[in-house]
Amino acid sequence: MNTQESKTALITGASSGIGQELAKLFAKDGYNLVLVARSTDKLNELGAQFWDEYGVETTVITKDLSEENAAQDVYNQVKDKNIRVDILVNDAGVGLYGKFATETDWEREKSLIHLNVLTTTLMTKLFLKDMVERNEGKILNLASLVSVTPMPLMAVYGATKAYINNFTQSLINELKGTNISVTALMPNATDTDFFNKAGAANTKVTENLDDPAVVAKDAYNAFIKGAHKVVPGSFANKALEVVSYITPQETLAERMRKSMEPKDEPKTEEKNNTAAWTWGISLAAVVLAGAALAVLYTNSSEYDKLRYRYKARKLKSGADDMFGDVKESLLTGLDNLKGAVSTAKEVVAKAKETFADAVAKTPSEVEEAV
Known part of the structure; x- marks a missing residue:
């Protein structure tokens, strides 16, 4: 049943990966679709599938969005077809692997910048102007967790x-x-064709990839509610984002560099260090969230204190699960736990400066930060 007959979502990069999974979710909720990508056959196939399963109309626009004026051309085609775009999803993007100074090709990097930056920016400008005139609309931009960390070997x-x-x-x-x-x-x-196309299929980071369907589901639910950002997936993903704001950039760069190196068998010490880092950021995130809740609780009304006590119970539950996992990791070596505690102490020490002025903030400001 089409429950959103007057609503249309335009999705770039819709032929595969996260974009395709998002298209499925919009179609399931009855949104008509404008799908943009380079693969006409794949987009037509998806359009037929969505019509059969959900009864929604799909408009296909075949376009290489790394080309000059690609965004303007897409916008013009949409206007010529008299389609009102209520939701814009800027999902299309590419990467390129290698050392910037000696291994990567400038023409490919220029194309990457055009697609990831210029096209996304102009698509947003063109469709956002229409949304402002109507005072209604939603835009989802594909950033990444690496938007808050350095990324050696994929610097651009x-x-x-x-x-x-x-x-x-x-x-x-x-x-x-x-x-x-x-x-x-x-x-x-995420488990898409991204790393293969970027020339990074043999890197360590590809050994532990998130499911694009899970990523899309988390993204969709938050996006529809109007969230400012969404970090989909596990608690560790959310912890990484929080800790990235307070961890020294040199430390982050080193960790990211290791994840982007080839898959040769790591030494035991490196495995332990990786485990320590993962648990360390998780431990630190729990400490930071607890500190923020404490500040909120102190500066809140009785009604809000009830809400924050509920949040604290949820935080404790999550922490109990995490510490249970840490306890289990003792079976494989005490070094992991020692390293995790050491990492957490280092991160929390840095966090003290960040939260030093928290008492001066309003509860809403602190809650938004968390």
Whole structure:
């Protein structure tokens, strides 16, 4: 049943991966679709599938979005067809693997920047202007968890995602007081064709990839509610985002570099260090969340204190699960736990400065930060 007859979602990069999974979710909820990608056959196939399963109309626009004026051409085609875009999903993007100075090709990097930055920016500008005139609309921009970390061996890609995240958060502020929401999607490494196309299929990061269907589901649920950002997937993903704001950039760069190196068998010490880092950021995130809740509780009304006690119970439950996992890891070696505690202490020490002025903030400001 089509429950959103007058609503249309335009999705770039819709032929595969996260974009395709998002298209399925919009179709299931009755949104008509405008699907944009380079593969005409695949988009037509998806359109036929969505019509058969959900009764929604699909418009296919075949376009290489890394080309000059690609965004303007897509916008013109949409206007010529008299389609009103209520939701814009800027999902299309590419990466490139290798050392910037000696291994990567400038023409490919220029194409990457055009697609990830210029096209996304112009698509947003063109369709956002129409949304502002109607005072209604939603935009989802694909950033990444690497938008808040360095990314050695994919330096240009990481820089483009930092731009998208910053751009999105700035628009959120500019659009306060309107009925328009903009959301940054910040997934961790996901099981799509991205790494293969980027020339990074043999890197360690591909040994532990998130499911694109799970990423899309988490993203969709948060986006529809108007969230400013969404970090889909596990607690560890969310912990990584929080801790990235307070961990020294040199430390983050080193960890990211290791994850982007080839898959040669790591030494036992490296495995332990990786486990320590993972548990360390999780432990630190629990401490930081607890500290923030404590500040909120102290500065809140009786009604809000009830809400924060409930949040504290949820935090404790999550922490209990995590510490249970840490206890289990003792079976494989005490070094992991020792390293985790050491990492957590280092991160929390840095966090003290970050939360030093928390008592001066309003509860809403602290809650937004968390």
